[in-house]
Amino acid sequence: MDLGALFGSFDNFLSYTAGGLVFGAIYALIALGYTMVYGVLQLINFAHSEVFMYGTFAVAWTFIFFHGTGDATWSLGKAIPILLxxxxxxxxxxxxVALLLERVAYRRLIRNNSPKLIALISAIGASFALAEAMGLRDRFAAWFGLDDDLADYVSPDKARDVYSNPVTIQPHELFTIGGYGVTDVDLVVLGAALLMMLALDQFVRRTRLGRGIRATAQDPESAALMGVNSGRVVQITFLIGGLMAGAAATLYMMKIGSTRQNAGFILGVKAFTAAVMGGIGNLRGALVGGLVLGVMENWGSAVFGQEWKDVVAFVLLVLILLVRPSGILGEALGKARA
Incomplete structure (x- = not known):
């Protein structure tokens, strides 16, 4: 393959690869929510994208609380205290939000052993409900007479428009890879995602709660006979997925700096694609799938144009399912080795 013909130069190839890894790390963290829930319940939680979206608004609101609504540009070092x-x-x-989803949309269906299709429909309905609730946040504030007090947060005139973080984090270039200037923000995003993925992997493999999650994923009936509280395991699974989605939301806002009430849709679909690519139900597969997806869609935008970026991502999903339906790694959560 002539990289020069496809990317213009080998430096450009390295540039698109490095840039893709940063976004791939965010995809991977979001993908954890899909892969954890599917590994335990064999259920695709399509409302997980909105769990991520609520986290992005929480980041912007935190900056408004401490800084106000005035636009500012800060270095990463100055922003770190508020970022934490x-x-x-x-x-x-x-x-x-993830625990609320489990309680309202899934718990009764799981207890009644309802068909997976019913749970899937519930997930889709919950996804739209959460997105619309954020779009109507000004109405909720008005109901409680808080629309004036919360005007900076509910933005009644822009409830469905782009909602920006008032503080723009200015990245500082540290070194270059090919034609791509790697910044301090890029390193924080990639490093934090890898550390959190590693910590979660070790939690599932080494701790008592993690063994309970794996046991429930492998054989719920036998796990229950051995004293594992399956209801508690399900709650912990949703909790962990939500925590990782919140972390991904923070990294996303560091990198992008804006969100909206339907921001989770396309990112959620891509994260689901990453989970399937890596092997849905496999934690390490979520990481691999996210990184591969981020790199491949960047390569695709270089070859075919930026407008084809999303097309490349989903065509890649179809190809993976045709060639290896179980995903790149394909090891289920319940079969993870300790």
Whole structure:
């Protein structure tokens, strides 16, 4: 393959690869929610994209609370204290939404052993409900007479438009890979995603709760006979997925800096694609799938044009399913080795 003909030069090839890895890390963190829930329940939680979306708003609201609505441009170092607070707030927000989803949309269906199709329909309905609720946040504030007090947060005139973080984080270039200038923000995004993926992988493989999750994923009936509380395992699974989605939301807002009430849709579909590519139900597969997807869609935009970026991502999903339906790694969560 002539890289020069496809990318213009080998430097451009390296540039698109490095840039793709950064976005791939965000895809991977979101994909964890899909792969955890599917590994335990064999259920595709399509509302997970909205769990991520609520985390992005939590980040922006945290900056408004501490800084106000005035536009500012800060370095990463100056923004770190608020970013750490925003990380905690976003993880708690997304975790709370994920637990609410489990309680309202899934728990009764799971207890009644309802068909998976019914749970899937519930997931889609919950996804639209959560997105529309964020789009109507000004109405909810008005109901409680808080529209004036919360005007900076609910934005009644722009409830469905792009909602930007008032503080723009200015990246600082550290070194170059090919033609791509790797910044401090890129390194934080990639490093944080890898560390969180590693921590979660070790939690599932080494801890008592992690063994309970794996046991339930492998054989729920036998796990229950051995004293594993399956209801608690399901709640913990949704909680972990929500925490990772909140972390991904923080990294996303560091990199992109804006969101909207339907921001989770396309990112959620791509994260689901990453989970399937890596082997849905496999934690390490989520990481591999996310990184591969990020790189491949960047390569695709270089070859075919930026407008083909999303097309390349989903064509890649179809090809993976045709060649290897179980995904790149294809090992289920319940079969993960300790």
């Amino acid at each position: 607070v925003a990380l905690v707030v976003a993880m708690l927000m997304s975790a709370a």
